[in-house]
Amino acid sequence: MNGSRIDEVRKRMLHLRIDALIVSSISNIRYLTSFSGSHALCIITSRSLFFLTDPRYGNHSSREVRGFKRIVSGGSLIDAARNKGVFTKCKRVGFEAGHSTYATYRSLKRALPAARFVATDNLIEDITVAKSPLELRQIRRAVSISDEVFTMLLGIIKPGVRECDVAAEISYQHRRLGADADAFEPIVASGVRGALPHARATTRKVKSGEMVTLDFGCRVNGFHSDMTRTVAVGKVTRKARQVYAAVLEAQQRAVTAARTEMRVSDLDKIARDCIKAHGYGRYFIHSLGHGLGINLHEKPRISKMSDERLRADSVVTIEPGVYIDGFGGVRIEDDLLLTRHGSEVLTRSPKELMIL
Ligand code: ZN
Numbered sequence: 001m002n003g004s005r006i007d008e009v010r011k012r013m014l015h016l017r018i019d020a021l022i023v024s025s026i027s028n029i030r031y032l033t034s035f036s037g038s039h040a041l042c043i044i045t046s047r048s049l050f051f052l053t054d055p056r057y058g059n060h061s062s063r064e065v066r067g068f069k070r071i072v073s074g075g076s077l078i079d080a081a082r083n084k085g086v087f088t089k090c091k092r093v094g095f096e097a098g099h100s101t102y103a104t105y106r107s108l109k110r111a112l113p114a115a116r117f118v119a120t121d122n123l124i125e126d127i128t129v130a131k132s133p134l135e136l137r138q139i140r141r142a143v144s145i146s147d148e149v150f151t152m153l154l155g156i157i158k159p160g161v162r163e164c165d166v167a168a169e170i171s172y173q174h175r176r177l178g179a180d181a182d183a184f185e186p187i188v189a190s191g192v193r194g195a196l197p198h199a200r201a202t203t204r205k206v207k208s209g210e211m212v213t214l215d216f217g218c219r220v221n222g223f224h225s226d227m228t229r230t231v232a233v234g235k236v237t238r239k240a241r242q243v244y245a246a247v248l249e250a251q252q253r254a255v256t257a258a259r260t261e262m263r264v265s266d267l268d269k270i271a272r273d274c275i276k277a278h279g280y281g282r283y284f285i286h287s288l289g290h291g292l293g294i295n296l297h298e299k300p301r302i303s304k305m306s307d308e309r310l311r312a313d314s315v316v317t318i319e320p321g322v323y324i325d326g327f328g329g330v331r332i333e334d335d336l337l338l339t340r341h342g343s344e345v346l347t348r349s350p351k352e353l354m355i356l
């Protein structure tokens with residue numbers, strides 16, 4: 001258990017006048033309890049902390065979860081909590097609106113007919129934004145594993161290799177180098193498929209003269225890395241080099257400009273204006289980046305629509321891209337740590353166009 005995180009949660013509960021908070025997001029549960037399994041609930045009241053899971057994780061959770069009263073039940077975890085008196089005297093019960101299904105909400109209402117339910121939004125996600133030194137160590141480790149995997153990929157990407165072979169190599173090397181798992185299914189997009197920002201790796205073979213976009217990351221003790229590089233296989237067209245130069249310049253400008261307290265919309269604008277000036281503005285179809293930590297995508301979303309500001313001790317991705325249907329695409333993504341005095345690029349892999 002991390003006492004200061006719990007104190008912070010309770011402070012926010014007080015503010016919302018909530019007597020009990022039901023945490024159902026598995027990564028938020030991991031953040032609060034260190035539980036690494038896949039099924040649990042966590043209930044925080046002003047006086048007590050409860051952790052509930054099913055019998056598969058009985059033993060498992062007894063090793064990982066400290067400072068919480070553990071309840072192991074084969075049936076509905078909400079019913080088990082109610083039967084154990086977890087909600088006694090709780091009038092206003094908070095739940096995580098973004099992580100609860102309508103079915104969960106209905107069963108909550110059935111189990112606690114007298115309670116008033118309060119939908120909370122990003123209550124724990126807000127707390128996860130600023131990283132502790134221990135959390136940063138996990139992120140640094142995850143980033144350096146992905147950097148090492150990228151170096152290995154340079155040796156296997158060549159004409160004839162299939163996208164799915166490259167994706168399999170990414171997953172295998174992540175695990176071999178000590179990650180818990182991939183952060184997400186690796187993206188390997190060659191040639192025209194590079195125009196799909198989230199292309200799944202297929203059996204398509206990489207050809208000479210094509211660009212290949214690789215977007216991948218891993219997880220270390222629950223914390224994520226996320227990086228993208230686009231490489232050239234053999235000699236690519238002038239247009240491909242021009243698109244690459246535009247994305248690289250936008251990415252570097254944004255990395256250099258990023259500062260704690262800066263508006264994320266201003267940062268997004270720096271990259272967007274640069275790509276626009278190169279003539280590819282309408283092909284940059286997503287936001288510039290996102291927060292990274294116990295969740296792969298967390299606050300802030302670095303978007304022109306957001307009024308958030310960058311916060312000290314947070315980690316964000318900077319990932320502009322250009323996607324042209326029938327041609328292909330380029331994306332470059334680094335993980336950036338914001339400090340009180342500036343920033344540090346955690347991703348170390350080179351960014352100048354590599355020709356394999
Ligand atoms: Zn990514």
Ligand code: ZN
Pocket residue numbers: 226290317319333
């Ligand atoms: Zn990303």
